[in-house]
Amino acid sequence: MQGFSALRVIFLLSCTILIQGCSALSFSWYDKVTSEPELEVEEHENPVQILIDNEKNDGERLYIKGRVKAKTAVQLRQVVVRLVSLKNGEQIGAAYYPLAEKEKERGGDGMLAANDEVSFSISVPAKEITDYQLELLWGEEALNYLVSVEPAVTPVNEEYLRIEEVQLFPPDCGESTCEGKSYLLAKLKNTSNKVIKALILALELKGAEENVLPLNDLALQPGAYRPLRLEIDLSYEQALKLKPELRVLKVDIVQ
Structure with a gap:
């Protein structure tokens, strides 16, 4: 062969x-x-x-x-x-x-x-x-x-979805000893001509294992943006040091 x-x-x-x-x-x-x-x-x-x-x-x-x-x-x-x-x-x-x-x-x-x-x-x-x-x-x-597995892999090349402006923020209380939750903000853009009805994302923070994030019932229209906010159990100091990486694992579209 x-x-x-x-x-x-x-x-x-x-x-x-x-x-x-x-x-x-x-x-x-x-x-x-x-x-x-x-x-x-x-x-x-x-x-x-x-x-x-x-x-x-x-x-x-x-x-x-x-x-x-x-x-x-x-x-x-x-x-x-x-x-x-x-x-x-x-x-x-x-x-x-x-x-x-x-x-x-x-x-x-x-x-x-x-x-x-x-x-x-x-x-x-x-x-x-x-x-x-x-x-x-x-x-x-x-x-x-x-x-x-082409349907699950091609979205990574932005055929269906683009992830923009990924940012990790510490708790809003503004003190290193506070117990509030950190949060991640990002924008999801449908770059295809089809409606995206569901997504599976993967979030990795440097120094921690990857988390799989299913997002259902999106109804994300062609060319439209959808803001994303995720609450994360991180301390104030951890949120300042860690760099988030958010990637697409799979896109489910309306045929």
Whole structure:
């Protein structure tokens, strides 16, 4: 078969990690930080590798943060990160992170130059997990995946929706010791000629896991804006330091 095959790197969750994750709900994202292991396959033609920065199992979900590094120039849309959860060797779940989602923030020609890196964060439910596989799909396999989920991936390229003016504000009380909630403001613009009836967004704050945000009953008309306000449990000081990243996971349109 012409094209490329998947890079599979298997990480085993030890009993210590599972017990720690289930019992310590205050487990900090940075309590488990690796020393930038470079995990490579042996095939000389493979153009990419995975660098794992953090992993967290809080008993509910397994979170992985890392980077994809190019050995030679490669197109972002030809690489997809896949996290597969396993129970005694049997797959029980999977999540995908297409690097095509990085094209907007990076700009340019959509290429990842040799020795350049892009970050990713990905998670799966942690219930019953005994081990997991972190994989890179690239070349033909990545493109086949993108074609199979095209309705969920194309909105990232602003075909349907654009997210503007994302800002994170501390509590309105104006004091570092206040107990009010921080909040995020943004604008959602329908850039298509169809009505958007629902969205799924993902919010990531640097140093914290990604949160999935379903937005239903929008009825967002073509060319229209919709303001977005989200209350977030962050302290005054945290809100001043953290940088929010809001991205589109899926758009549901009226046909």
